[in-house]
Amino acid sequence: MSEEKSLNFIEEIIEADLKAGKYTSIVTRFPPEPNGYLHLGHASSICLNFGLTKKYPGYTNLRFDDTNPVTEDTEYVESIKNDIRWMGFEWKHELYASDYFDTLYGYAIQLINKGLAYVDESTSEEIAAMKGTPTEPGTDSPYRNRPVQENLDLFEKMKSGAFPDGSHTLRAKIDMAHMNMLMRDPILYRIKHAHHHRTGDKWCIYPMYDFAHGQSDSIENITHSICTLEFIPHRELYDWLIAQLGIYPSHQYEFARRNINYTVTSKRKLLQLVNEKHVSGWDDPRMPTISGLRRRGYTPESIREFCERIGVAKRENMVDVGLLEFCVREHLNKIALRRMVVFDPLKVVITNYTNGEELLQSEDNPEDPAATHREVPFSSELYIEREDFMENPPKKYFRLAPGQMVRLKSAYIIKCDEVIKDAEGNVTELRCSYIPESKSGADTSGIHVKGTLHWVSVKHAVTVEVREYDRLFQVEDPASEEGDFKSYINPNSLHVIQSAYAEPALRNATFNDRYQFIRKGYFCLDKDTSEEKVIFNRTVTLKDAWAKEVKKSK
DSSP states (O other), X not given: OOOOOOOOHHHXXXXXXXXXXXXXXXXXXXXXXXXXXXXXXXXXXXXXXXXXXXXXXXXXXXXXXXXXXXXXXHHHHHHHHHHHHHTTOOOSOEEEGGGGHHHHHHHHHHHHHTTOEEEEOOOHHHHXXXXXXXXXXXXXXXXXXXXXXXXXXXXXXXXHTOSOTTSOEEEEOSOTTOSSGGGSSOEEEEXXXXXXXXXXXXXXXXXXXXXXXXXHHHHTTOSEEEEEGGGGGGHHHHHHHHHHHTXXXXXXXXEOXXXXXXXXXXXXXXXXXXXXXXXXXXTOTTSXXXXXXXXXXXXXXXXXXXXXXXXXXXXXXXXXXXXXXXXXHHHHHHHOEEEOEESSXXXXXXXXXXXXXXXXXXXXXXXXXXXXXXXXXXXXXXXXXXGGBOSSOOTTOOSBOTTOEEEETTSOEEEEEEEEEOTTSOEEEEEEEEOGGGOTTSOOSOOOOSOEEOOEETTTOEEEEEEEEOOSBSSSOGGGSSSOGGGGBOTTSEEEEEEXXXXXXXXXXXXXXXXXXXTTEEEEEOTTOOSSOOEEEEEEOSSOHHHHHHHHHO
């Protein structure tokens, strides 16, 4: 009997709430700001929020936190929706914080009327100075005790566009000596004369995140508002605003974000990489964005499995990207079609092969119980990998060498009889003979060899471009290193093979399929593929090459 999986702490809270009758169903939300593309950190939040309402009665909303018109764009909105659907999830309602601008404005008026908010004409520097320090109380703004009517008039003028950016703010009136510095009269509204991607030029005042977030949760009757740990200090303000407004009591819960080594997930840093052309765009296959991972060939199943394995915890830690690579290897091994592709060709001429050419059967995926077979053309002239031949091999070398035999995958055993070189002494061609009785699946030769090589028939080879991607950074935590994080970019994160030779079955490659290039790694078609050029991206190597490097360096 399989052991039942233990609950994470959020699931324990939900089960207790449902058991106590606090709720009959739950409502969660995924609230991205549309100012960039989603990355692996968001993937964890997506899997958590949507996963909870798959497990328990209820639903999840997608709500765009679009309260900063300067950085937000419809392009990001569409990319976020595409990523969530690709991940395998669907939301109940598509909502925007901007849907609630009128309601939030009404809430602000309510707070002013209760004497709990005031218009401040201090500069941002003056407000910061008033805040005090964690050990010393702040000081009151000179505008803190304005009469209610004066605050209402000024706030209306802010809304009507009478004041320039940064000249006035609306602040909550709480406690300038509060232990939690976020409770020291936080800003609720600021002036921004900027075009909004949905509301156009209707508004020139915009709510701050802390004012929009909890109230939006409340409007949507969110039962469990799940955030990352940095929002713990914000929870007190979240609860205070809901209590003062007397609205639906949504509650915030925090879990630890998972940092991934050898990458950065700060949107600001990712935007730098894009804008400064260190990568080709948000969906560059080296980026930790969901769109980058998708383009590289990662599957939604492998990312969901990764998120499941790292789990939900209350303490932050660094997750090894090797775990993500392990998850995608595991999945691709089950689904990838096997194909032969030669990256660095060395020509082999089989001198005693007189059949012209023949079609051999090769299995598409030995891991699939219902595996299909494809036909691979074989002829007297083949390409093998240059690294699969050695003229003066060491002991226990099982690939091709003068006088040595190997098996060609799904074909015959061959023996190297002669090495042809050019004037500089470079090996240009191997003359070999084959054993006719050694055909794979019908071998009666009695010869046993230890090496098996992949190959491609010269006459039938399809020329393809191969892009081999590796980790974007050379150090585990580039964001915490001294100096500019971009100075730690791995100069070998992309290696392009302009002309590799593939078996003809790859002429019909599709964007939905995943491929294992035998002995090379897992690959997928890149979006740059055209009628003129077929391009493949390496998703991941067959084995963890970095683990060996780390071991070596210790």
